Amino acid sequence: MDFGILLGQAYQTFVRELHAELAARGHEVLGASYGFVFRALAEKPLTASQLGEQLGITAQGAAKVVDEMVRAGYVERRPDPADKRAKLLHLSERGNEFLGAVRAFHADYERRLIERAGPEQVAALRAALGGIVSEAPDPGGQRDFRPL
Numbered sequence: 001m002d003f004g005i006l007l008g009q010a011y012q013t014f015v016r017e018l019h020a021e022l023a024a025r026g027h028e029v030l031g032a033s034y035g036f037v038f039r040a041l042a043e044k045p046l047t048a049s050q051l052g053e054q055l056g057i058t059a060q061g062a063a064k065v066v067d068e069m070v071r072a073g074y075v076e077r078r079p080d081p082a083d084k085r086a087k088l089l090h091l092s093e094r095g096n097e098f099l100g101a102v103r104a105f106h107a108d109y110e111r112r113l114i115e116r117a118g119p120e121q122v123a124a125l126r127a128a129l130g131g132i133v134s135e136a137p138d139p140g141g142q143r144d145f146r147p148l
Contacts (some may be wrong), residue, residue: 008132014109016107018102022102022105023107027094027097027117028072030068030069030072031065033065034065034068035102036054037055037069038039038074038098038099039099039143041091041095041101043089045078045089046089047080047086047088047090048062048063048089051066053066069095072093073092074095075089075095076090076091076092077089
């Protein structure tokens, strides 16, 4: 099998398992780009404009993503104490639960992979994938894709 196809199929298998796990826990699965929003807001609250800058999209595009995440109950808008006109975006309790479920899945997936393939092979796979990512050319100012 062509390496690119194999790599893509492995990723899709991972994503399908992740989505099934999240659905079993009662979480609505959103678009792939939402992973960055979860991780960014877990680091610190941001305005929609700041989030858009980090995502490399317009403030209007960020607002659309945020609106969907607010409707799903994952993000909350709260007043910015430093600027009463602005709203800061925070992960809601449900958003933090979602991110925790994702992180637990990632750890469990790697643990199961170690059980099947062995720690040396998983370490080598991590090193090879990390090398591919770190040696990739600059995407032209676009934000790197950061899945959940």
